[in-house]
Amino acid sequence: MAAIDISSVGKIYNGGVRAVSDINLDIRDGEFIVLVGPSGCGKSTLLRMVAGLEAISEGKVKIGDRVVNEVEPADRDIAMVFQNYALYPHMSVRQNLEYGLKNRKTPKAEIDERVAEAARMLEIAQYLDRKPRALSGGQRQRVAMGRAIVRKPAVFLFDEPLSNLDAKLRVSMRGEIKRLQRRLGTTSIYVTHDQLEAMTLADRLVVLNGGKIEQVGAPLDVYHTPASTFVASFIGSPAMNLVKGEIHGDRLAIGPGLLSLAGFAPASGAVTVGLRAEDMRLVPAGDNSLPFKVEYAEELGSQRLVHGLIGDQPVTVAVSSEAELASELHLSIDPSRLHFFDAENGKRLAGKAPAATAAPVAGKIQPVA
Amino acid sequence: MAYTTSQPQTGGILSRLGFGARARKPAAQAEEMKRVQFTSPILPYVFLFPQLAVIVIFFYWPSVQALSSSFYIEDPFGFGSTFVGMSNYTDALFSSEYQSIALFTAVFTLLVTFFSLAIGMLLAVKADRIIKGSSTYKTLLIAVYAIAAPVAGLIGMMFFDQHIGTFVKMMSYVGWNMQVGLNYYDTAFAMVVVAVWKQIPYNFIFLLSGLQNVPVSVREAATIDCSSGLRRFWTVTLPLLAPTAFFLLIINVTYALFDTFGLIDVMVKDKPANNPITLVYKVYNDGFRGNDLGGSSAQSVILMIVVFVLTIFQFRFIERRVHYN
Numbered sequence: 001m002a003a004i005d006i007s008s009v010g011k012i013y014n015g016g017v018r019a020v021s022d023i024n025l026d027i028r029d030g031e032f033i034v035l036v037g038p039s040g041c042g043k044s045t046l047l048r049m050v051a052g053l054e055a056i057s058e059g060k061v062k063i064g065d066r067v068v069n070e071v072e073p074a075d076r077d078i079a080m081v082f083q084n085y086a087l088y089p090h091m092s093v094r095q096n097l098e099y100g101l102k103n104r105k106t107p108k109a110e111i112d113e114r115v116a117e118a119a120r121m122l123e124i125a126q127y128l129d130r131k132p133r134a135l136s137g138g139q140r141q142r143v144a145m146g147r148a149i150v151r152k153p154a155v156f157l158f159d160e161p162l163s164n165l166d167a168k169l170r171v172s173m174r175g176e177i178k179r180l181q182r183r184l185g186t187t188s189i190y191v192t193h194d195q196l197e198a199m200t201l202a203d204r205l206v207v208l209n210g211g212k213i214e215q216v217g218a219p220l221d222v223y224h225t226p227a228s229t230f231v232a233s234f235i236g237s238p239a240m241n242l243v244k245g246e247i248h249g250d251r252l253a254i255g256p257g258l259l260s261l262a263g264f265a266p267a268s269g270a271v272t273v274g275l276r277a278e279d280m281r282l283v284p285a286g287d288n289s290l291p292f293k294v295e296y297a298e299e300l301g302s303q304r305l306v307h308g309l310i311g312d313q314p315v316t317v318a319v320s321s322e323a324e325l326a327s328e329l330h331l332s333i334d335p336s337r338l339h340f341f342d343a344e345n346g347k348r349l350a351g352k353a354p355a356a357t358a359a360p361v362a363g364k365i366q367p368v369a
Numbered sequence: 370m371a372y373t374t375s376q377p378q379t380g381g382i383l384s385r386l387g388f389g390a391r392a393r394k395p396a397a398q399a400e401e402m403k404r405v406q407f408t409s410p411i412l413p414y415v416f417l418f419p420q421l422a423v424i425v426i427f428f429y430w431p432s433v434q435a436l437s438s439s440f441y442i443e444d445p446f447g448f449g450s451t452f453v454g455m456s457n458y459t460d461a462l463f464s465s466e467y468q469s470i471a472l473f474t475a476v477f478t479l480l481v482t483f484f485s486l487a488i489g490m491l492l493a494v495k496a497d498r499i500i501k502g503s504s505t506y507k508t509l510l511i512a513v514y515a516i517a518a519p520v521a522g523l524i525g526m527m528f529f530d531q532h533i534g535t536f537v538k539m540m541s542y543v544g545w546n547m548q549v550g551l552n553y554y555d556t557a558f559a560m561v562v563v564a565v566w567k568q569i570p571y572n573f574i575f576l577l578s579g580l581q582n583v584p585v586s587v588r589e590a591a592t593i594d595c596s597s598g599l600r601r602f603w604t605v606t607l608p609l610l611a612p613t614a615f616f617l618l619i620i621n622v623t624y625a626l627f628d629t630f631g632l633i634d635v636m637v638k639d640k641p642a643n644n645p646i647t648l649v650y651k652v653y654n655d656g657f658r659g660n661d662l663g664g665s666s667a668q669s670v671i672l673m674i675v676v677f678v679l680t681i682f683q684f685r686f687i688e689r690r691v692h693y694n
Contacts, residue, residue: 014501051593052592052593053589053592053593072592072596073589073592073593074592074593074594074595074596075596078593079593080589080590080593082586082589082590083586084584084586086584086586086587086589086590087587087590088587088590088591088605089587089609090608090609090611099591099594099595099604100593100594100595103594103595103596103597103600147590147594
């Protein structure tokens with residue numbers, strides 16, 4: 001168990017390519033942190049710097065109260081679960097689990113005890129004498145988890161551990177990882193590009209983009225108050241609709257539609273407006289509604305995703321599967337559920353609630369509670 | 370001749386390994402799917418005929434010839450032959466000269482195989498770790514392999530030349546008066562060095578590609594599990610290299626036993642007697658220089674049996690410990 005302190009960390013590869021810049025992150029003891037972002041955002045690089053598999057070009061990483069920049073990976077008291085499991089193919093499952101402990105001169109009795117415990121926890125006891133190649137993907141993933149657990153490290157590092165599994169197994173393993181981490185209380189950093197995995201696992205989410213932190217916060221805070229258009233479009237499924245709008249006093253114009261803001265206007269002039277698909281309602285034509293040209297619908301069973309245009313801007317709306325569809329619909333939204341972003345830099349403008357990381361222009365007009 | 374009998378065996382090993390342990394399983398499945406039905410039962414044999422003919426004419430026929438002539442004493446001028454039973458074999462096996470050459474061959478094979486594999490492995494591991502300028506470095510090491518074998522042998526020999534040899538000069542500084550071609554042990558030393566030197570690039574290429582086939586993430590997992598680099602090499606990298614190493618072991622033994630023929634010939638051909646030679650060279654010497662075809666055939670049959678036993682041993686006892694992915 002240990003806290004992790006990442007301060008001003010950056011990574012510059014040979015040849016001057018900058019992968020990560022100026023990351024500051026305080027991870028509490030026992031916390032489950034998920035690094036999420038599109039591929040190439042530097043999330044894996046950051047994790048690998050904590051693991052010691054990549055040299056740290058700038059800044060400091062502290063695990064517990066020890067700066068580990070120059071410490072060998074094996075001496076950092078971490079365990080890592082890799083995307084392709086990285087099991088030792090020539091060793092049996094038991095040998096895989098024992099390997100890290102044997103190299104640390106753990107007494108034989110204790111090794112046996114820990115292996116037995118991990119095998120029971122992960123339900124892999126019956127495979128202990130098999131070679132990894134005789135196991136299925138899900139079983140290999142469990143062994144990889146077991147290899148981390150037996151070590152009883154201060155920190156677990158997960159590098160997209162579920163992305164090689166099929167969808168159904170991914171969901172069940174996700175739950176299992178969360179349960180195990182709760183039970184063991186080990187500080188964990190988890191890297192994924194899957195926002196759903198990030199939302200469900202994280203105590204705190206770290207959204208990365210272009211090697212920089214876009215937003216840090218609890219999953220629901222990030223969902224409800226995304227700090228930028230990037231976070232807004234990345235977190236949540238379907239992605240938040242982002243459309244161009246213009247605020248005139250207390251009215252918001254989107255394409256041909258006009259909405260009353262009821263005092264929620266955070267600025268005036270051109271803004272980017274964020275509309276969550278599930279926040280919009282179908283209403284009869286009239287004032288205070290947005291005309292919506294339907295293009296096609298996707299049936300999801302519990303709901304229906306309708307894709308179409310407001311003016312010439314594409315928008316997706318989630319409606320109940322019973323709702324009647326016509327070629328032309330009208331949408332309305334509670335002004336408190338609108339998200340406003342600066343049209344230039346995409347930063348959040350205070351609308352509904354103050355953002356977790358304050359946007360530069362935020363707070364000009366305080367939201368009405 | 371025994372020299373040729375090694376060929377089908379190594380060919381078999383090559384195809385068995387199939388180069389790429391990874392490809393094994395899909396290959397097996399593909400085999401199932403690719404099974405072709407011929408309309409005529411003779412047709413497949415017609416297609417196989419050229420290959421079979423080559424094997425029979427160049428491998429089995431000479432072997433049978435060697436086997437049969439090993440029971441005869443041939444008239445040196447080709448006027449006839451006399452059946453002598455096993456006496457060619459007993460003559461060879463119980464002569465002290467044959468025994469000492471056999472001993473030298475064993476030591477020579479052991480040394481050449483060990484050092485060419487060990488040095489090749491060391492270079493491969495080091496080359497694998499280089500980050501800057503790695504391709505230049507690797508190319509330089511591999512380039513030796515591109516030089517034709519006789520040329521390489523000649524260059525190797527020049528190191529040990531009595532007048533211009535760099536190695537001879539160097540050794541004279543530490544008080545070793547090397548006389549390659551005159552002194553038995555000096556010649557043996559030079560033979561081993563040149564034979565090893567010629568084989569290193571070959572081993573290097575295979576071991577380097579073997580190393581690069583070890584998944585990066587497995588190595589990374591090992592760096593998290595084990596802080597000692599040497600221990601990681603012995604417990605993770607080397608076992609994963611085992612298929613490559615096993616293949617090379619067989620190739621290197623074969624090389625040391627048979628393919629060093631040309632090298633030995635260059636070294637001892639025009640030198641006085643009392644130089645070390647290997648069994649294969651003795652087969653050639655007795656058969657083509659001494660015109661003792663019967664004795665030479667008996668020796669090559671003995672060699673065939675040795676190789677046969679060695680190969681069975683390698684597959685039985687070593688391959689069992691080899692892990693294929």
